[in-house]
Amino acid sequence: xxxxxxxxxxxxxxxxxxxxxxxxxxxxxxxxxxxxxxxxxxxxxxxxxxxxxxxxxxxxxxxxxxxxxxxxxxxxxxxxxxxxxxxxxxxxxxxxxxxxxxxxxxxxxxxxxxxxxxxxxxxxxxxxxxxxxxxxxxxxxxxxxxxxxxxxxxxxxxxxxx
Amino acid sequence: xxxxxxxxxxxxxxxxxxxxxxxxxxxxxxxxxxxxxxxxxxxxxxxxxxxxxxxxxxxxxxxxxxxxxxxxxxxxxxxxxxxxxxxxxxxxxxxxxxxxxxxxxxxxxxxxxxxxxxxxxxxxxxxxxxxxxxxxxxxxxxxxxxxxxxxxxxxxxxxxxxxxxxxxxxxxxxxxxxxxxxxxxxxxxxxxxxxxxxxxxxxxxxxxxxxxxxxxxxxxxxxxxxxxxxxxxxxxxxxxxxxxxxxxxxxxxxxxxxxxxxxxxxxxxxxxxxxxxxxxxxxxxxxxxxxxxxxxxxxxxxxxxxxxxxxxxxxxxxxxxxxxxxxxxxxxxxxxxxxxxxxxxxxxxxxxxxxxxxxxxxxxxxxxxxxxxxxxxxxxxxxxxxxxxxxxxxxxxxxxxxxxxxxxxxxxxxxxxxxxxxxxxxxxxxxxxxxxxxxxxxxxxxxxxxxxxxxxxxxxxxxxxxxxxxxxxxxxxxxxxxxxxxxxxxxxxxxxxxxxxxxxxxxxxxxxxxxxxxxxxxxxxxxxxxxxxxxxxxxxxxxxxxxxxxxxxxxxxxxxxxxxxxxxxxxxxxxxxxxxxxxxxxxxxxxxxxxxxxxxxxxxxxxxxxxxxxxxxxxxxxxxxxxxxxxxxxxxxxxxxxxxxxxxxxxxxxxxxxxxxxxxxxxxxxxxxxxxxxxxxxxxxxxxxxxxxxxxxxxxxxxxxxxxxxxxxxxxxxxxxxxxxxxxxxxxxxxxxxxxxxxxxxxxxxxxxxxxxxxx
Ligand code: FES
Ligand code: FES
Numbered sequence: 001x002x003x004x005x006x007x008x009x010x011x012x013x014x015x016x017x018x019x020x021x022x023x024x025x026x027x028x029x030x031x032x033x034x035x036x037x038x039x040x041x042x043x044x045x046x047x048x049x050x051x052x053x054x055x056x057x058x059x060x061x062x063x064x065x066x067x068x069x070x071x072x073x074x075x076x077x078x079x080x081x082x083x084x085x086x087x088x089x090x091x092x093x094x095x096x097x098x099x100x101x102x103x104x105x106x107x108x109x110x111x112x113x114x115x116x117x118x119x120x121x122x123x124x125x126x127x128x129x130x131x132x133x134x135x136x137x138x139x140x141x142x143x144x145x146x147x148x149x150x151x152x153x154x155x156x157x158x159x160x161x162x
Numbered sequence: 163x164x165x166x167x168x169x170x171x172x173x174x175x176x177x178x179x180x181x182x183x184x185x186x187x188x189x190x191x192x193x194x195x196x197x198x199x200x201x202x203x204x205x206x207x208x209x210x211x212x213x214x215x216x217x218x219x220x221x222x223x224x225x226x227x228x229x230x231x232x233x234x235x236x237x238x239x240x241x242x243x244x245x246x247x248x249x250x251x252x253x254x255x256x257x258x259x260x261x262x263x264x265x266x267x268x269x270x271x272x273x274x275x276x277x278x279x280x281x282x283x284x285x286x287x288x289x290x291x292x293x294x295x296x297x298x299x300x301x302x303x304x305x306x307x308x309x310x311x312x313x314x315x316x317x318x319x320x321x322x323x324x325x326x327x328x329x330x331x332x333x334x335x336x337x338x339x340x341x342x343x344x345x346x347x348x349x350x351x352x353x354x355x356x357x358x359x360x361x362x363x364x365x366x367x368x369x370x371x372x373x374x375x376x377x378x379x380x381x382x383x384x385x386x387x388x389x390x391x392x393x394x395x396x397x398x399x400x401x402x403x404x405x406x407x408x409x410x411x412x413x414x415x416x417x418x419x420x421x422x423x424x425x426x427x428x429x430x431x432x433x434x435x436x437x438x439x440x441x442x443x444x445x446x447x448x449x450x451x452x453x454x455x456x457x458x459x460x461x462x463x464x465x466x467x468x469x470x471x472x473x474x475x476x477x478x479x480x481x482x483x484x485x486x487x488x489x490x491x492x493x494x495x496x497x498x499x500x501x502x503x504x505x506x507x508x509x510x511x512x513x514x515x516x517x518x519x520x521x522x523x524x525x526x527x528x529x530x531x532x533x534x535x536x537x538x539x540x541x542x543x544x545x546x547x548x549x550x551x552x553x554x555x556x557x558x559x560x561x562x563x564x565x566x567x568x569x570x571x572x573x574x575x576x577x578x579x580x581x582x583x584x585x586x587x588x589x590x591x592x593x594x595x596x597x598x599x600x601x602x603x604x605x606x607x608x609x610x611x612x613x614x615x616x617x618x619x620x621x622x623x624x625x626x627x628x629x630x631x632x633x634x635x636x637x638x639x640x641x642x643x644x645x646x647x648x649x650x651x652x653x654x655x656x657x658x659x660x661x662x663x664x665x666x667x668x669x670x671x672x673x674x675x676x677x678x679x680x681x682x683x684x685x686x687x688x689x690x691x692x693x694x695x696x697x698x699x700x701x702x703x704x705x706x707x708x709x710x711x712x713x714x715x716x717x718x719x720x721x722x723x724x725x726x727x728x729x730x731x732x733x734x735x736x737x738x739x740x741x742x743x744x745x746x747x748x749x750x751x752x753x754x755x756x757x758x759x760x761x762x763x764x765x766x767x768x769x770x771x772x773x774x775x776x777x778x779x780x781x782x783x784x785x786x787x788x789x790x791x792x793x794x795x796x797x798x799x800x801x802x803x804x805x806x807x808x809x810x811x812x813x814x815x816x817x818x819x820x821x822x823x824x825x826x827x828x829x830x831x832x833x834x835x836x837x838x839x840x841x842x843x844x845x846x847x848x849x850x851x852x853x854x855x856x857x858x859x860x861x862x863x864x865x866x867x868x869x870x871x872x873x874x875x876x877x878x879x880x881x882x883x884x885x886x887x888x889x890x891x892x893x894x895x896x897x898x899x900x901x902x903x904x905x906x907x908x909x910x911x912x913x914x915x916x917x918x919x920x921x922x
Contacts, residue, residue: 037181038174042331047832078174096168099797103625104171105331105381133840140625142808143840
């Protein structure tokens with residue numbers, strides 16, 4: 001039971017090596033072994049989305065993965081969203097502007113679920129936004145401002161002459 | 163002003179209890195709870211658990227050094243069961259191990275032998291057998307019994323109202339750190355630090371000052387951590403006390419759902435009488451509250467049910483009866499609205515049934531009976547500055563109720579298997595704790611010599627934006643920038659004897675206390691400055707945008723200079739403010755008084771579309787006119803309205819607590835208990851605030867916002883019901899909530915019930 005497996009994983013651009021029990025969940029590994037506590041755990045079984053992180057660019061629920069499955073992979077957690085100089089990522093800034101958060105417990109999961117969605121669908125409709133959000137639960141906001149934040153961001157980036 | 167924690171939340175830097183770095187050697191606790199709902203404990207065998215890998219010890223009732231009792235209102239709840247168990251999920255033993263996994267593995271090895279006793283889950287059955295908690299209560303106005311004779315129409319009915327799981331995203335948790343001299347510091351996810359402090363001291367047999375409770379923020383509370391956080395915090399405290407080690411207890415979601423109390427299910431009987439025009443002349447209601455196995459806050463919740471049993475209506479002859487009934491469910495507890503929603507649901511049902519009988523639109527009766535200035539509530543409070551008609555009329559007008567009615571009719575004439583329904587839902591909610599003594603708050607304010615300010619209050623940040631509000635209030639009270647304000651964690655060593663963060667009153671109470679503390683400091687600063695500047699009238703001095711003004715004239719002093727000079731001249735730059743809401747009281751003997759500082763009003767209009775073959779529905783729109791007084795922070799307040807509405811909608815539609823007859827909770831995970839998601843919310847959701855209104859009783863004219871919006875959600879039940887009646891005009895639909903698609907389907911096709919139930 002106490003076998004430990006050495007794993008090495010890149011998280012937010014930084015290489016980590018650590019020993020993990022085979023059945024250790026990725027969420028617990030991030031939070032307790034590496035101290036990356038921005039990834040939250042709400043339901044522990046894949047429903048609420050609070051624990052969402054990006055695995056090689058894809059949103060995954062870290063409570064449904066073992067740490068060892070991340071061996072050799074590239075992860076992004078909420079701690080890696082803001083720029084190196086500390087500036088908020090535009091998505092973070094939109095959440096702040098639109099007051100898309102209350103207790104904040106669900107927030108990291110929403111951000112991480114939205115990131116790949118926004119890349120895939122830079123001109124998503126409200127319907128598509130709601131569908132994309134429906135895999136994450138928030139008990140505080142009623143979702144309106146979360147939808148608003150995403151719409152705001154899309155409008156901004158679509159009107160950017162970039 | 164943005165949510166003060168927005169940057170921290172979006173960066174994942176905001177710390178919740180178990181995000182703080184773990185002290186070396188911290189132990190993890192896991193709770194063993196009763197697998198049965200009622201029985202006598204014959205034996206408890208902990209030996210195998212003790213021998214498990216990593217286990218330090220296993221604690222049970224006999225390890226409690228003080229009193230094994232955590233009941234706050236009524237001492238009827240043990241921390242750890244001794245001889246009997248009363249609900250599934252009642253804590254029996256506590257495992258302490260080096261890791262979380264080890265602790266949970268050992269819990270599975272605990273054996274308990276229980277001689278099972280009969281299980282009661284139905285409040286009426288409990289009531290009949292005399293199992294009630296606290297006294298039954300009756301509020302009365304006028305003379306109901308003779309009023310029936312004057313009524314043209316009298317209808318009777320019954321409601322079965324489901325409970326609701328809080329589903330705060332952060333489960334119950336606490337970390338205990340032993341300090342020197344027998345002191346314990348508890349980082350608890352609680353809405354009520356003082357309740358935790360008192361109960362932990364009682365359990366450990368120590369003075370209150372030996373327990374320090376510190377709360378930075380909660381990952382959601384909604385009432386579920388007002389009293390229900392206490393047990394888990396006390397268990398953690400006990401563990402730290404017994405081992406001398408730091409200990410953390412985090413409830414797994416599954417266990418949190420099974421063990422913790424919820425919004426109370428109610429069963430109710432009503433009779434309502436009206437004259438031909440639709441004026442309600444008499445209303446008689448009996449509420450049977452399913453309190454669960456211990457008092458918790460149930461009697462207080464029941465009281466609010468009675469207070470809000472006539473919602474926003476004036477009824478001259480009223481009798482409202484209520485009893486908290488003891489059953490073998492987990493102790494039910496506070497949940498946003500605190501019993502008010504259940505009281506309102508019944509009167510709305512009564513009006514619906516009367517309207518159906520009289521063949522009048524429901525909203526016609528509602529509008530006709532709305533409260534007006536000069537009316538009296540059944541509990542004796544006289545009304546002025548009523549905004550029931552105003553919010554209703556503004557909603558009817560700005561959202562064009564007539565057009566909605568017409569469109570609904572046209573749609574229903576044109577469609578057979580799809581029907582639309584609409585409903586209006588007015589609300590009136592009293593603000594203040596109904597236990598008068600709780601309407602007090604303290605704030606401790608320090609100004610540092612660099613001009614920065616630290617504010618501690620007794621209020622808890624649980625997402626509602628308290629910290630943002632307090633920072634704004636403090637900045638305004640000093641006349642300085644919000645950037646200078648830091649709101650500290652809530653800590654029992656800085657503010658003593660605080661009331662729970664509940665009753666929507668947290669910003670009101672703690673905001674007032676903050677204003678009073680800041681006022682003392684600015685007063686001292688002004689006296690000092692007047693002296694220094696050779697001015698005779700210090701009352702002419704104000705601080706505006708960090709500048710000290712004498713009337714309109716600049717004095718050349720800014721905030722920084724003022725503070726620094728004052729410090730060098732030995733002026734006290736700290737103050738404690740204390741606020742007690744004036745004028746509130748209630749006499750429980752007479753059941754009359756003036757329990758509320760003021761009331762919040764509003765009206766919502768809902769439209770739904772129903773698929774009559776499948777029983778599924780969409781909420782097309784929810785449009786609200788809400789009375790906020792002068793909002794402190796509109797952005798935060800709209801969030802509260804929308805979030806409250808979402809919970810109210812969930813309570814009325816999707817969220818179904820399902821217990822079996824053995825008292826086992828079946829919808830015990832997020833996979834089986836559904837809450838609203840982004841897709842479920844109304845396509846068109848609009849919130850308007852009443853303009854140009856004040857509230858002299860609130861801080862800077864604001865009204866409380868936390869709870870009232872939840873009750874708009876009740877409207878959706880009646881909108882769905884209206885759509886169902888459009889499909890089956892003659893059917894006798896029940897008033898059972900939540901209106902799950904399953905219930906809708908069975909309601910629509912009662913005749914085919916047999917077929918449906920066997921085929922489903
Ligand atoms: S914690 Fe992973 S989905 Fe809820
Ligand atoms: S902000 Fe609290 S759960 Fe979403």
